Amino acid sequence: MAMNTVTARAGEANLVFDDAFLRKLEQLELLARKIFRGLLRGEHTTSRRGRGLEFSDFRHYRPGDDFRHIDWNIYSRLDQLFLKLHASEDDVTLHLVLDTSASMGFGEPSKFDHARRLAAALAYIALHHLDRVGVSAFSDGVGAALPPIKTRHHMARLLAFLGELPCAGVTRFDSALRAFATRTRNPGLVILISDLLGAGGFQDGIEALRYGGHDVVVIQLLAEPEIDPPLDGALRIVDAETGDELDVTVDADLRRLYQHRLERHLQDVERFCRQRSVEYLRASTAIPFEDLVLKYLRQGVHLR
């Protein structure tokens, strides 16, 4: 059953999903490459063999195995005991981890709005497939959190939560994610939505998520003016998070050096993620939201 319209208003956020968009979302499936231990059965088939209904494989009988899973047809033909294995079907907990530091407020539309809409869309897809969805905000630490929810009836609550999130503070990526990994008891799929432009490093935070047993997807969201800054002349630029000021006179040469630095940063993030089997997606606020969800994210592994 599809919701015709889901609307949440909080602050200046206006998270509206029209009917056609919601139907498109329902076509998507979230896949988990790891076997999760689900608290409730969901629509995901895990690679954990066991008592599930769907046949998966055979193996030799070992003393102590349940006789009820012996395939007697094979025994009659081969005179050997084989145990019939079935894939266990588990639900998946999706952790949407949202960067709410002040730097996310940059851009028109802001990266923060874009991130919340993206989070809402991902949550909707997960709930549609009977997965559990939790949302956590972080900046210099773990901020507001929405405990995992299971049913689509809670979608309005999730949207209200997203709409009320503030966009402020300094990014402490590593410490915040370490705290999140420690606090979360159910390993699952963590989709981290951030610009990754904090002054500190990001590596320890992602490593902490991996050590916590999570399957991690990093979505780095950048505003278009950050990729190709439309700046020129004598400026005093102010850091949105720290308030630090820097006098610059921007010209083509300096813009080239800036983009070179940004490219190096993005490549560092991507290389780090690839080396640790962390899915990495880079997105721009210039990409229309629907295209981002329906086409761009489908290029990834976890969405098909």
Next chain:
Amino acid sequence: MIELAYPLALLSLLAIPLLIALYLLRPRRRRIVLSTTALWQAALKDREPRVGFRTLLRNLSLLLLLASALVLGLALAGPQWLSRASGGADMVLVLDVSASMKTRSGIGRTRFDLALAEASRLVDGLPRDGRMLVMTSGHKALLRTAFEADRDALHRALAQVRPGDETGRPREALALALSLLRGREQGRIYFLTDGAFDPDADPGSPQVEFRVVGAPARNVAITRFDFRQELAAEDRFQVLLTVRNYTDAPVVVPASASLDEQVLFRRSLALAARAEETVVLPFTGRARGQAIGRIEVDDDLAADNQAFAAVNTDDPLRVLLFTRGNFYLESVLQAMPNLDLVKRDSPPAEDIARLALTYDVVVFDGIAAPQLPPGNFLLVNTVAPGLPFSDSGRLVRPGTLVRGPSALMGDADLTAVRIDQARRVAIDKPGPGLQRLFWSKETDLALALLEDGRKLVYLGFDLAGSNFPLQAAFPLFFSRSLEWLRPAGDGFVSTHIAAGSTWTIPLPASETRVTMRMPSGRSETLASEGGSLLFDATADAGIYEYTLAEVRRYFAVSLANARESDVNNRWAPARRREEIRPAGNAAQALVPLWPQLLVLVLILLALEWLVWTGSRGDA
């Protein structure tokens, strides 16, 4: 030391705070909030890793602006540097015009031509702010221009210079040039010469630069030429001629001497290398006229191939003496050479004016003199009417005699003179023409008067009543008095001087003008009011002729100088040190500094612009 011409202009420095305010009010940077500044900071580091340098550049811009304002304020105040000796570009050009500069040096050129060409080059190379003074060095040093910056004027002055027949005296010329540059230790003296002078001419100053011109030359010269009268033989004379060979080869030189175009002798002289020979030849007859000695030789210096002499026989001095008898006076007059004495023992019956024209000097000794017309008079123990002084009685044994600073008295010693009785005179009309010769504390005893064509010497006591005739000053007094009253020669005289020397012409009281005829044929009228005339335009060798008291007289000018004719004995100047020693008494001058400061302001502003542009690009 720096002085300010306009100190009030320093008030413009008050504009510096305004400048700071303007600097601070420069357009502010646009403020932009970005998600992070870290990447921009990294980009800046990529462009300019030295952040401290950028900060310095930002501050440097203000500092350069402040420095510009400060220097501009100083420039407006008109600072002037009190500099020692600003006349660094002043030069003195000394041209050698001595006879040796006439030496041939190449085809159709003389050493002087070479020196003149070098002088022209120096004038052409005169710096734009430089000045040059042109002077010549002959027997005398003559300034041809003042310190002059006009090259054309300097060239015109050079065009008028020509060498004479003079003996060079470069030491005096260089001393004068150095005195002209006193206080200008950067000044230079260029001495353009052939070097034919003695080494002691070099003053040893590093300011003097010798530029020696000319090539070696061959020369044979007359170094002496003279006439003399044989003793006790009024009609027998001797002519002396010395010829010197300055070449390194023996020569045979035809030599001759003539007097008023009458050849006295002619013979060939065989001269060894660098040897000389003197010929003394007696002759009998009249010795009066223009004498010329010649050698006929084709050498490089023609000026010393002839020499000149003027032989004069002066008319005797005619003296009319009115006296009743004076042994001492008559003796001293008769002892004087070339003097015709006529004696009378009574006052003159005829016209005294005619007597004054007939006789060179009229003497009154103890006889009352009439009113004196123009002429030359000697009054002894008598006073004439109509004079600026008059007789006012008798004086017995006047006190110690005091001598005045007169040329007539010279340094005659009068301390032992004793006088029994003297005339007391009163000065009625003192004037510049009346000169006191000697006196006692009571009255004047000897006077000289020169006024209205009248020359007079007065002696106020009887010679027989004093011991004055026994003193050495007695003949000296009368000799000088007669010479002053009517200058005359002493009979035969051979008058010749070195080229460039001064010739003195004594003038009678009635003569104030003399017409001089030069060897070139040009005549010039000269005037003098002082009883004698000094004539120094004698650079050219030859006979100079003038007429005085209707008598034609001569004097000769010759080179006849062995050193000047030695044209190959040339002195080579030692190499000078380049540096100029600072003078102890250097002149000082105020040098304006505002042009340099203005240039500095422009440089500072240009630097500020560069710094500002650079900081815009870097920050």
